[in-house]
Amino acid sequence: GIVLELLKEAMVSKLGDTKGFLIDGYPQELKDAEEFESKIGEPKLVLCLDCSAETVNSQNSENTETTEDRIESYYQASNPLIAYYESKTQLCKVN
Structure with a gap:
């Protein structure tokens, strides 16, 4: 989608200047997470507030x-998305 393409473009432009990225509010659904992983890569950590x-x-x-x-x-x-990242042990819940 358009959001992912804009996100990817912004990330690629800063690759040499950063150790990582904090992305707020994305992905919002499981299909977004799967698309993110196929086009950009798996996140090292997902925070759930x-x-x-x-x-x-x-x-x-x-x-x-x-x-x-x-x-x-x-x-x-979000529940399917949270379960997805829990199964991959990438989820850290903060409450």
Whole structure:
């Protein structure tokens, strides 16, 4: 996808200047992770910032129902991704 191509281009342009990369918010779904690995490579470490739905709601000024819908969508998309990286022992959960 376009996001991956832009990410790859940015990473390649900085290869000689860095020891690594911290990528925030990507991949969001398992298919994104698989595409990332096939086109760029496997990450050495994946951090998962894990907090409760109550914590997210307390930090948000939006409608609680809207926030709960977003949280549910997040878990549906991210749980397979989290399991994938757990199975590869690349996942570090922080809560």
